[in-house]
Amino acid sequence: MFHADTCKLCGACIKGCPFIIISTAEAKEEIAKFVKTRDSSLVMKNCAGCGYCNTICPTRSNPADLRKEIRAARIAQAGAGCMALMREDVPENIMTVGLRHRCEEKEEALKKYMNPPKSKAAFYIGCALSYIYTDLNKTKLLDGLPVLGGMKYCCGGYIRNTFGEQEAKFRGEELLKAFRGLGLKKLITFCPECDYMLKKVYPELVVGFDLEIQSIAEYLLEKFPSGEIEFPHRLDMKITLHDSCAWRALNEEIYEAPRKLLELLGAQVVEMKHNRRKSWCCGTPLTAVNPKAAEKAAEKRVAEAMATGAQAIAISCNGCFALNRKASEKNLDVFNITELFQMALGERPPHRISEEMNHMVKNFMQTITANPYLLTKKYRIKNGQLTEC
Ligand code: SF4
Ligand code: SF4
Secondary structure, three states, X not given: OOOOOOOOOOOHHHHHOOXXXXXXXXXXXXXXXXXXXXXXXXXXXXXXOOOHHHHHOOOXXXXXXXXXXXXXXXXXXXXXXXXXXXXXXXXXXXXXXXXXXXXXXXXXXXXXXXXXXXXOEEEEEEOOHHHOOOOOOOOHHHOOOOEEEOHHHOOOHHHHHHHOHHHHHHHHHHHHHHHHHOOOOEEEEOOHHHHHHHHHHHHHHOOOOOOEEEEHHHHHHHHHHHOOOOOOOOOXXXXXXXXXXXXXXXXXXXXXXXXXXXXXXXXEEEOOOOOHHHOOOOOHHHOOXXXXXXXXXXXXXXXXXXXXXXXXXXXXXXXXXXXXXXXXXXOOEEEEHHHHHHHHHOOOOOOOHHHHHHHHHHHHXXXXXXXXXXXXXXXXXEOOEXXXX
């Protein structure tokens, strides 16, 4: 929540934003206007919602939340575009479009992800990534753990970002019921947005949400000393981590666990100038609304990665498409961190992120060209119920 009462209108948030190039005097003027009128085309057009400014605000006033609150209020009135709504009852969304490539393989994996057996612990892959990582139910990294995924088990991050906290609460309650039905006490997460929703948002919003949540790096790091999982292949690589924007409100361990584990596996971890809680966003969230700003942000982030001398960037969020695209232009490899753990185990993960990204964009363009009405098709969610606008 934005705290107007503590904000000193110093402008540091806008001045420090990686997407907005502006003088200090202009930044002060802009934030004063934004706070007073709740309107700033500059911020609304250039803000990726990355939360970086929350980490640099000297009064901890949460400036990033101001834009989120304004956006949620606008969407409550006008509705949200169908593509952003990862729900089974929204027939055309970014996930259903993404499914139209390697369809049989995806459908087979999704059937398993959406119908897991009862268990005390499970690997929670989330919605978006279960469409890309269709083979994660075979990895030995997670032996013995059922995988939960697909839209049925979406963590609800999109609901919180689009419709606000109250609606997220409904989603959290639904999920808790489903987890209890499966007998779950512990979830191992794959996606940073799921980390945020399950570790931070739901325990504060939903009564009784007390499951133990560990990121995959935290889980594997804990297993490492016992030798329960053996990693016979050293990762002889210099790697830099692109930390997820979704982690900013979590504790230090979310940042340290992947670093410690990569080093134990033989990698040399080198740091970009902006790292951990102060990591810069790669620009992807702005791709549709302001492609130039998105491109520029990806360029800056890849330049920081190149300056470290790393051979590869490790990401946790596969939504970082802009980073991936820009890095590949510079012949810098990008791996999901789980792929690196799989490689250390001796597996050969398909490393499909670029392929999936290209198909997703192609399918999206084809779908929109064939059905232009989808660009204006909107829905509202109120008290957990979906209605078409
Ligand atoms: S939100 Fe923080 S950084 Fe931004 S103007 Fe207010 S006090 Fe300064
Ligand atoms: S949330 Fe990120 S993109 Fe938005 S104003 Fe803050 S720093 Fe800039």
